[in-house]
Amino acid sequence: MASNLVEKYYRMDKLPHIWCAGCTHGTSMNAVVRAIDKLGYNQDEVCIVSGIGCSSRATGYMDFNTLHTTHGRALAFATGIKMANPKLKVIVITGDGDATAIGGNHFIHACRRNIDITTIVFNNNIYGMTGGQYSPTTPTSSLGTTAPYGNIDPVFNICNVAAAAGATYVARGTAYHTQALINSIVKGLENKGFSVIEAVSDCPTYFGRRNKIGDAVEMMKRLKELSVNVKAAEKLPPEKLEGKIIIGEIKNETRPEYTDEYQNLIDRLKEEEK
Amino acid sequence: MASNLVEKYYRMDKLPHIWCAGCTHGTSMNAVVRAIDKLGYNQDEVCIVSGIGCSSRATGYMDFNTLHTTHGRALAFATGIKMANPKLKVIVITGDGDATAIGGNHFIHACRRNIDITTIVFNNNIYGMTGGQYSPTTPTSSLGTTAPYGNIDPVFNICNVAAAAGATYVARGTAYHTQALINSIVKGLENKGFSVIEAVSDCPTYFGRRNKIGDAVEMMKRLKELSVNVKAAEKLPPEKLEGKIIIGEIKNETRPEYTDEYQNLIDRLKEEEK
Amino acid sequence: MKYKEIRLSGSGGQGIILMGIILAEAAIMNGDNAIQSQSYGPEARGGASRAEVIISEGEIDFPKVRKPDILLSLTQEAFNKYIVDLKDGGIVIADDKVKIEDSDKFQLYQVPIMSTTNDVLKKPMVANIVALGAFNKITKLVDEEMLRKAILNRVPKGTEDLNIKAFNMGIGLV
Amino acid sequence: MKYKEIRLSGSGGQGIILMGIILAEAAIMNGDNAIQSQSYGPEARGGASRAEVIISEGEIDFPKVRKPDILLSLTQEAFNKYIVDLKDGGIVIADDKVKIEDSDKFQLYQVPIMSTTNDVLKKPMVANIVALGAFNKITKLVDEEMLRKAILNRVPKGTEDLNIKAFNMGIGLV
Amino acid sequence: MNKKVSTKVIVNKAWCKGCGICVAFCPTNVLEIKDGKVEIVNPEACTRCGLCELRCPDFAIYLGGEEDEK
Amino acid sequence: MNKKVSTKVIVNKAWCKGCGICVAFCPTNVLEIKDGKVEIVNPEACTRCGLCELRCPDFAIYLGGEEDEK
Amino acid sequence: MKNNVFLMQGNEACIYGAIDAGMRFFAGYPITPSTELAEVSAQELPKVGGKFIQMEDEIASMAATIGASLAGLKSMTATSGPGFSLKQENLGFACMTEIPCVVVNVQRGGPSTGLPTAPAQGEVMQSRWGTHGDHPIIVISPSSVMEAYMFAVKAFNLSEKYRTPVVLLMDEVVAHMREKIEIPDKSSLEIINRKKPVVDKDKYLPYEDTEDLIPPMANFGEGYRFHVTGLTHDETGFPSTNPANASKQINRLLNKIEMHKEDIIEFDEYLTEDAEIILVSFGAVARSAKSAVKEARSQGKKVGLFRPMTIWPFPEERLKELGKKAKHFIVAEMNMGQLVLEVERIIKSDAVVHLLGKANGEIITPDEIMDKIKEVENIG
């Protein structure tokens, strides 16, 4: 018993999924599916790649060509897939740990190449799968099992790093602002180049509980309260933005795409051959 | 037979070094030494760490505590050293390949942590040591042994990535503008936090020869011609900056330093113990 | 020589593992040997949860429970899942809401653990400690005082009184 | 059965390795077996450079030169470094500027390779091909035509005539 | 499918984990948690806005028509 | 060392690789490459600006006093 | 010179062989002495419509190689010691998910950065055991430039046939020397492609327990929409923690190599029939050994050579037979004793096993082997 959308795009025998009650990974996964549905892609032409983490378990549920790789390496696998068959729409689903801790290098290099892959980072500010250690996006002073006295680590701004490294479409959404998130993913998919959509998410089990934020509902409320649209943010002084989640489109630019450029090279050599 | 400076700071029995004629790694290494000399650091308190590459061979010549690590990992080793003994002045010498290809992840995370390490990237836009393959900073369309038809890869702007990832002092210099480079390194060393100085360098043997730029002298002239000071650059339209090397101070900011923060934690626990 | 294999079970979040730890720790305070282990992984997330304890006067070589002498179950799901390999003639201690058939194969004790916890104490999170009281009253595996000590050792600061009350109430249920 | 170990040497940048490749390739065109190898690493950067070739009518098992039958040296440094393990009674072909003592232990040919290249051809980069001409005139290891073919095969486009001229000039020096 | 179907909010209790997200953010208080699962307590108030479906992490609540329920 | 020494440009031929950088950028054309090594051909013109020393990749040219040459 | 005869470097030959075997994707990261493999790929692949990509490191190269294979291209990556260590995690992923690919390791002096430009054979054991957990692997090692070409073809064939990564274990000597090679006529080359599913798309089991233990493989994008994971999975490809299934899968994984050992294993023998002393060597050292055998025979010594071309699975049965005949085995390898451990294990007490190990950056010479032969003769 499920919606048409769910029946069409999910592997029904794998549901319900393993995520905890109130974990918004489900919400974000569904946002990806809705974006795909909006664009009317053929499921056979879509390939979804993930790393390791709670978030990365998404691929097991989604009825496409799915690849659940090693921790942090999804983008490197995806790069091989896209190079080999540029016709495939390649999507990467990853977590904050997967994408920006162990996977940080592949992340910035995929940005640099501007290869036509859309990456959605389910950023719950924690390593969920391994039980709540702080991640590179865990706010400073928060608690994690490896930060029992409060995290001293400064955080990455995923979108800013992606933009500086060369991604051509960059946006941030939240699980609360689901419709806006879907729209951003649609735009990311439409962008011919490397797109990053940071989906700010909730891990009530580890982040929420340990940091005494409350349950899933409280965490969702927090997403709502902390979010400021990028347009509005531009008009605010930095002190007013501290601790805020800036949502909306951060970057949208056009640059040559990597597999196109490679095809041009092949064509050029063929031309010269003649 | 060498200058006082050289005799004091180098391992004389290891000179002359293995670098090719006209390779500016020697110039940049000496800029590091001059900066150290300016600050009057005690050699015993300075630790210089490098990865693998022609540039990374620098550590073998410099008379300090020197560590020549594995390819790309210098910053991770250096982080352990600095954490273990924050009194050491830790300097990392690395190449464009070492720092931004295989070492990219350690690079952005060191930036994020703002750990008090000064990193000088000898950026010659090529993998010199392995014979001239393109690197993440090789200009698009240039030739390299792995880009026999012209490189299709877009490039990293090392300084911009470092700034976005959180480095607190970021500057760019060239081997031609030696005095300015020395000054930048001095400022980087003085910054209590993570500092990145990109030293744009020449590899006449592989980059210069293959790309028909000419000999070492021609390459140096090119450094001179292509460079634009950051202040002047701000006033120029983007098209005028294409292919230019923007030199000078890119970022200079103050944020809590990582080993300080850790010491604060230790002190706090000691306090609570009482 | 005493050698008992115990399986404690319930649903995720009921504090089953803490219960196992307290039991094992009390056994050690008692001068016995004890090993506690639990299941990790997807199995440990939601659904049925279990902790296993072996208590022995002698050395414990094999560290896992093979055929439990005693099964404690707070939920139907847990009971159904973990009853399978109970030793013939073993002891089952279950919440009184758990429906049990074929009870001739084991010694059954049904105790109103959940209802007492929820209705009387109104603190669902101490169901594990209530259960521990009942468990030990039935099995007499460890000294009651040691269990109290172990409870105080392991429960969060500020909840000591509540937990001791829960423990005593559990004892009272049998 | 022919089995010759040859070491070609000079300074980095003189095209010693290309010379080895051409020689080996010509030998193969000749119907012989040949192996060419060279030194990599710091040794290969600046300073003396060497290429080694083995030419044999039969199978070549061990692929490295053990005791060269023939040493060709374009520079003093290379000669000093690589003379050490020449086979007793072997052949040395050296530029005439190279100072050689103890020449009774080998057959010595000194040829004005560098001066001819620099002063007559005025193209220092073809010293290797001049040397090859002289080398083969002395050793007669491969058919001259095959060497010409191999040269044409391997030198950069547009330099064919210059190189053939250099080769012929080398032959003429002996 | 060109047949317009009347949609209504449907719950799949088997999948519902009782997180309460749909309940908290339903603009018209249609929903409630009972015994750890969602329940439609106020169906008339439902505006079919679809927010519950959009946010439910477990696909356990959605707008569907009779045709969809087969 | 509080003794002021008269500095002059000194060459260490053993280390010089003849790259020509010092030659090209000496403001007063003091230097030349001969036989693959640098040579001071015009010492009087030297302004002791130190640019050659700063840029030489091989530490083969520098300003030093007699004291330094020991 | 026939126009299919060339003077070629081992590394070059390897790529030409690979391309002739159908390689259309190469992801690499430069490292001496394997770099030419990347360079020649960058030059040749786009000419045949194939793709070369230089990744940010070796981990990414291994990952991209696997990804490209899953998307349907025969794929290769190449590296040397330090990079081979970095590839291990993802190499294990390829073993587990049964995605064909070829990994070349051109061995150089180790450990660590070691002697980057010098030859060694220090990864005999690592190529078998470098990744965590039990896993199947095939490792083959060429001794000549011609074999570098042929073994590249063979590597792809085995990889496609058995759905497993194949390690082409070269050494710096074979990789860098130039030698005569006769490129075979393409029509004479046997080229094997992965077995494709024949069932309906919705019935496809990507890890089916077939009789030959090798499940058919669909490529992404062909309409099968399956799931691939490095977690222990069942026949459907989805994760399973069921112990019975886990047993079944790990057994199939290992047995798919074990069962086809005869097809996989290749070795070479030279004058072993009557040999009292048998040399065991592979790669470049086997050439020194052959030279030593000739020398020894010329002195009337009964010496022979056993050359495993397939290193793993090791040609155990044949060596065991030889163990019953010969008195002594000398394992000559450019390391401090690796293959010798396997030889000792197989020979048991049947004969005496000796090691001639060397790891100083120089190839073992025929003379050194002759000395060892004499030493062994003296033992009797």
Add this chain to the structure above:
Amino acid sequence: MKNNVFLMQGNEACIYGAIDAGMRFFAGYPITPSTELAEVSAQELPKVGGKFIQMEDEIASMAATIGASLAGLKSMTATSGPGFSLKQENLGFACMTEIPCVVVNVQRGGPSTGLPTAPAQGEVMQSRWGTHGDHPIIVISPSSVMEAYMFAVKAFNLSEKYRTPVVLLMDEVVAHMREKIEIPDKSSLEIINRKKPVVDKDKYLPYEDTEDLIPPMANFGEGYRFHVTGLTHDETGFPSTNPANASKQINRLLNKIEMHKEDIIEFDEYLTEDAEIILVSFGAVARSAKSAVKEARSQGKKVGLFRPMTIWPFPEERLKELGKKAKHFIVAEMNMGQLVLEVERIIKSDAVVHLLGKANGEIITPDEIMDKIKEVENIG
């Protein structure tokens, strides 16, 4: 309960042992089932003035661990299968540069992501051969929570004494179970610290060829100003490609372990004296084996247990002796056959070696061992 007796998890005990041995630096990256090692370190280290850092990945963790040791702190990192694969390159660097450190690998089901929460012993061979090139290594494996503590102490002691990385090879069972542990009085613990140089600072040879083959080690910042490189180096620490030197160094590196084998190797025996069948097991499985021995003896079967606590270097000599006495060896391990290869190599034809391997996410039970014993008895 005495106040030094606790119920503790293996992972916890390991860190308490490490801290008591002097560990003051831990760099990690979480991975099941090793994560508690990082968590307890994060909690305990700052209390004693030590440092914990969560790095961006396992490669960085290994690097930081080595760096911190070189700067003078006793350092540890911990991981499980996939992370252990990633650490291999830098682990080899530590071997080559002789920088002491302890690497814990809590084994879980492999290969690849495998069965992340299930026990296994799949890295017996990888812990010996996982990095490229020949290298020295010490690997020890505890069977109980008490040993997790003691072996952490031992690991640091061996590491400091021999200037080498030590791998503490745990398994999920020992890591996660809670058991009684009696923390020894600190004054009773032997704590070994690295040997410091006694020569003048300008005479210091960081890789001196000393009689005991272990060069004294200065820390960075103590005024010695030496150079450390993963390139093959000479006694001074500077790179050298000289073959004679390379031979000397690699030999010293390997012999420093070989020479001190007796001091390093520890093993345990249970009723082996008259045993006809000897079980060989380590880690958690050794407990199953011991249980099986008791059971077998109670049935009058002459069965004993040989438990290597030091896995590498393997207690070869003692096993060889036992091989002359017993008829059968059963190697029970939670993998598909790894240690058994070493046992076969050592036992040769002296006895019959059998494998009881299992890699399905469950520990081998005493019953399964009993079944195997019966099977072997039937062979006779």
